[in-house]
Amino acid sequence: MEASRPGVDATGAVSAMVLAIGKPSFPHVLIDTLRAVADVGHCMVFTFEDQRSARCLLSTGNIAIGPDLGAAYSEHFHTADPNREVIFRERAEARHIVLPHFARRMYPKGYRKLFFEDSEIVDKAATAIWVGDHCTYVNFYRTVAQGGFTAGQRQRITEVAPVVAAIVARHCQEQAAVTDPADKFALLFTTGGPLSVLTAREKDVCRRILEGFSSEAIAGDLGIALNSVFTYRKRAYEKLGIASQNELFAIALRLMAAPKPLN
Structure with missing residues (x-):
């Protein structure tokens, strides 16, 4: 049985995230919202400026080694991510980027071991959006204990993805502007x-x-x-x-x- 309600207003559910933009509570509000919408287990956010570098902006949820995965991806593994090709190919488009559905065969062996086997990730969905020269890349994960996304959960993630990506990007801008x-x-x-x-x-x-x-x-x-x-x-x-x-x-x-x- 799905943890989220079949009739949930997926777009309306993200309203709490807007109110949390720029606040320390944002990661918690983000994962709580994603759990309500589609029982997402963990969310990680990265940014790209060019094809040579990546940075982990946020890791929140139920994967204990999330910070380690973020560091590993930023330092090396981003070059092996097949989604990166799509992200940079569509850089010129001022719109939300729809990324391919998850399939383990898309990823190299070393990537699969660290990011899926060691971390017990069994399913993921992802979205991205370019804001100026920076791309905000948002990943939604399900773990072994949860099982893969159901068709209904994946549909709801698809519905909220453009809004979530824009809100996360705005939050990251707020973080960069903090002066106190x-x-x-x-x-x-x-x-x-x-x-x-x-x-x-x-x-x-x-x-x-x-x-x-x-x-x-x-x-x-x-x-x-x-x-x-x-x-x-x-x-x-x-x-x-x-x-x-x-x-x-x-x-x-x-x-x-x-x-x-x-x-």
């Missing part, structure tokens, strides 16, 4: 990347460290015990492979200094 340091720090924890592997409370603590809070101030701001602050900080540092506040700042500064995804 606190907002920039918040965004580092909501998109795909090393900081996204942390739990919600670990992110709360690390974000406040980056904003200059003392441990005592963090405890007061979050309403938790001082020892809990130390515990969350220790767990976060272990996950990030660091041992000091300076190393946390180095990660944040490296992410903030990365090329902006959209104009």
